[in-house]
Amino acid sequence: MSNNRKYLIFEDTKSTPSLHEIFDECIVAIEEGSTRLSNTRNEAGYPSYKCFRIQGREILVNAVLEYYLFKAGGSDFDYDKAVAFTEKMRKLCGWSWDIDTTLRYWVERVIRAPFFEQVNDSYGYPEWKLKAGEPSWQLSESYLRFACYIAISKVKYMGGDGQYAASEIFKIVTALGSKLPADLKKNGSGDLPLEIRQYKTDLVMCDANDVFATVKIKVKEDSEEAYSQVLDFLCNLLSYGFPSSYTIKFSSSEKNWLAIKSLPKKGVHQLFANAIKWQALHPQIENYARLAMKEFEWYNDLEDEYCAMPGTFAVFALGLLGERYHPLLCDYLSLCDGEHQSLQGDFVLAYVEQYGFTDLGLELYDLCDQNIQHLPKKLTTLYAKRK
Structure with a gap:
């Protein structure tokens, strides 16, 4: 090699074919579960990276996956084997930068570059358009299925950030003539059992799609039992492993809103403003909030100044009831991403206007002040x- 670096990267296999044996051995070890993740040794001038150690050599994580996908390419690309190996890598390394970036480059190199060219839309933003003329070759269904697997994984493991990347992959796969994205939009990934993703009674209709991270809820009769069924559905869905960032599309003939200025009048807001009037449902609402609250995750249909962590409207609805849910409020205010979210300031203002600066109100103020860019001026x- 032309430098003093001791760890191996994918490009080394091109310049030094003898290294294929070490990379192949690493792949077998990963498939058999006989290796573990390590860190490269400290070398002057080089940071430490995640790696695997084989025959005394260190192979970077992204190098192993890139090598595997390079060897797997060709007309006989095996979707099932590619997914199985990538899943083993994910379980060893998490959905890390190494995994995500390698798979993104694979999509760009194998799926996009041969068939698409970059153009600008009417606003000057870049988009991808099929190249003129018929391509001299076509991708097999296995390649397109693997691209969709990557898109689904981005939704699952990258939260809101993965939604845009996934939609871009689905667009180019659809443009290539595949019906896979349409099927996924209709039925989801297939990972969720039917009884988890769909629920229908005389009172409610609920349907969830894990690929597009959407939950559709229709209440046909505004009653305690109807909202109890909805809350059970949501809690079961999140407990099973639904994406942590998602959209709730809710419809009901009754439209209530929480007494908090500036809250967006979206379906998820309406849902909890409606449900809160039944005291018997309050434990279910708190259960949903606890399951939903995750830092750096979002309701995907709320943007800019209305950004909100999942569970926000459930927490606010309970919080306005008084001190009983003070621990939940404290947990929420400590957890939410104050760099991007500001609705918590509007809630604390509404709380103080209702209850005053009690000891509990002061604690909420302090927590909010520590986790927000700018408190509301009135607060x-x-x-x-x-005083």
């Missing part, structure tokens, strides 16, 4: 006048 004014 800071009330705080300054509290």
Whole structure:
């Protein structure tokens, strides 16, 4: 090699064919579960990276996956084997930068580059358009299925950030004539049992799609039992492993909203403003909130100043009831991403206006102040006048 680096990268297999044996051995070890993740040794001028150690050599994680996919390419590309190996890598390494970036490059190199060219839309933004003329060759269904597997994984493991990347993959796969994205939009990935993703009674209709991270809920009769069924559905869905960032599309003839200024009037807001009026449902609402609350995850249909962590409206609905749910409020205010979300300031303002700067109100103010870019001006004014 032309430098003093001791760890191996994929390009080394091109310049030094004898290294194929070490890479092949690493792949077998991963498939058999006989290797584990390690770190490269400290070398002057080089940071430490995640790697596998084989025959005393260190192979970077992305190098192993890139080598595997390179060897697997060709007319006999095996979708099932490619997914099985990638899943073993994911379980060893998590959906890490190494895994995600390698798979993104694979899509760009194998699926996009041969068939698409970059153009600008009417607003000057880049988009991908099929190249003129018929391609001299076509990708097999196995390649397109693997691209869709990558898109689904991005939704599962990257939260809101994965949604856009997945939609771009689905667009190019659809443009190549595949019906796979349409089938996934209709039926989901197939990983969720039917009884988990669909629920229908005389009172409600619920349907979830894990590929597009959407939950559709229709309440046919506004009653305690109807909302109890909805909450059970949501809790079962999240407990099973539904994507942590998602959209709730809710419809009901009754439209209530929480007494908090600036909250977006979206379906998920309406859902919990409706459900909160039944005291017997409050434990179910808290259960949903606890399952839904995850830092850096979002309701995907809320953007900009309305960004909200899942569970937000359930927490706010319970929080306005008083001190009983103070621990839940504290957990929420400590967890939410104050760099991107500001709705918590509107909630604390509404809480203080209702209950005043009690000891509990002061604690909520302090927690919010520590986890928000700018408190509402009216809230800071009330705080300054509290004595």
